[in-house]
Amino acid sequence: MLPPHRDDTDVGDTVVTSFFFVIRLIVAWFLAFMLCVVVWMGITDGHYHGPAWPFVLAALAMLTMVITGAFSHVRRVRLIAGRVDHDTLANRQRRQVEIPFEAGEAFDLLDAAIRELPRTEAIESARDSLQVRAQVRRLDPYGNKPLKRLSVFDWFGRKDNQILATVTPSDGTGSVTLICEPGNGAWTDWFRVDDGTNLENAEAITRAITRRVAERRRGEQASATQTATEKELTVARLNLLHAQVEPHFLYNTLASAQYLTRTDPARADDMLGHLIAYLRRSLPRTDEVLSTLGDELERSRAYLEILRIRMGDRLKLQIDVADELHATPLPPMMLQTLVENAVKHGLEPKPGGGTVWLLGRAGEGTVSMTVADDGCGFSDAGGGTGIGLKNVRERLRLVYGAAASLAIVANFPHGVAATLTVPAAPDKVGRHD
Missing domain, CATH: 1.10.287 (Helix Hairpins)
Known part of the structure; x- marks a missing residue:
């Protein structure tokens, strides 16, 4: 080499x-x-x-x-x-260091860098004025043994160094002015040398600041990478949870439509039309995580209309949701899950059937959607596995954090009422861990 x-x-x-x-x-x-x-x-x-x-x-x-x-x-x-x-031969060293953080963070970083400097003592840190003063005990780089090194430069004056560092706030950054100098007056520079100790201190503090800024940047990059990975995982989990088109429902509907094409073509046509509307809003969409309350109502309406053709007078439907609530963001298939529970575990086990109500109400910054029925209610005969409601709660947590809730209560005098409450403002909706 x-x-x-x-x-x-x-x-x-x-x-x-x-x-x-x-x-x-x-x-x-x-x-x-x-x-x-x-x-x-x-x-x-x-x-x-x-x-x-x-x-x-x-x-x-x-x-x-x-x-x-x-x-x-x-x-x-x-x-x-x-x-x-x-500049390097001078006893008094000055550095100008730009720190890409706001002044308070820059001061904390500077203060920590000075405190870690060897032989630092008598530190005075004033956060309000963004200033740090410190004394640094000067260690003879050639040793302190008697007669090992004769030097006229140690005949008079103090033998310690001092540091003055000031942070000047700027546009989202902090500009550090660092001064490392002997503890003697400037006139002694004509007669004394500091053996490069102040140069060493200035370089050490500058390196410490650079290292801490680099560590912060690496931490931010790692956090951003982790956040992106978690977001991708969240989207995948949401897609997995909401892609739940019931196979048995689809098979039964197609079988019923096939039968009706021979016995009642008009009703078969209605059933297929409702099935198309249902499937159009049920297929997973990869371009967005959230749907709207209006789309989810149309999906649930199509589902219930299909069941009404199959169940006849045993199923009645009432919808009361104001038009201005239709734009409310809502995870796909969430309302559908509550509707399916109302029919499967409330009305189908009941001999005479009953009614499903879809009710929407606006609150203070929230929208509540209630799915109620007058079916069997909380009974052993009508109870399910609870997987659907567990998925609903998990998806609420992923999308809204603590800003949304699901409440399930008995519906007087019969049945169950499930109320879904979510934020009304789109800018308050995000993915949470």
Whole structure:
């Protein structure tokens, strides 16, 4: 594997920048040393007649420590940032980070990232002003053992760093201004280096923010994928539950129509017409989950008209539903299930038959549909397996959540009344888990 190519221009710029950075520190310390000498001469009124070599030796030792410390700073900055320039060599680091969340979420993310930074202490977090302040204990990257590293940069001033981070609200996003700097005044930058510790802090916080944003995005994508899968599963379950055209009813109707074609062609024609209307509204539709109350009424009416031809005067029908309620969203075959229960378990076991009522009423944001009969009622003879009503409740839960209900009570003086209550507004209808 070949080493990465380095442009000669970049190398030259790095050398020049590093050279002037070291020279700046040398000049600052040399001028400070000369100022000390002048002050000393002023204190002694120029009466010092000792040798000059102690001053020369002190100056050489000081410059040696300045040079070695400066080169160590340059080298460590290059290891951290991968480059050396004016911005990376500076003791004070500033970052502008855009977080694609609203300001409150961006602040929480920023606060957590700063709190996880090693050696962070004295954190002051103000959510109302969207500002975080913190002190970061500076750890000598070369170790703290005595005489392991002599450095004139530690002769004075505080040895900790500080962080100031502010979130500026924008259009649905938060812009973070991050400042990492030494705990000393800015004038000390002429004489001190921080060994890249503030650069390290700024890079670490920026990485932490980027990682948390990426995690949030992955979580949102996973949630969206899971939601889409659950919606597909819900649609499949709804289609399975409402695709329940009763085979026996279809066979019996066709057999009756075949018989009537020989004995009473006109009634056979009526029966086939009602069967066509019933089947037209009973076949599963893959393009939509919800039907309307009007369509479901037509389906139930066709079903009951077929039974009236078969049962004769033993079955009577009364419908009282206002036209303005016909547009109410309703899952397919749900009303049909309640009608089938009324006939099978209420009227067919009763010798004289009876009446089925379909009643619609509007409430406060809801529509109630009642299917009532005056048949056998809650009796052992008329009881079914309960699968149909269980399916109705399951479909209500899938489509409306807790916004819909099914109530079944005794109908006075005989029979059963099942009332289905659903939201009236289409925008309140959705799939729920």
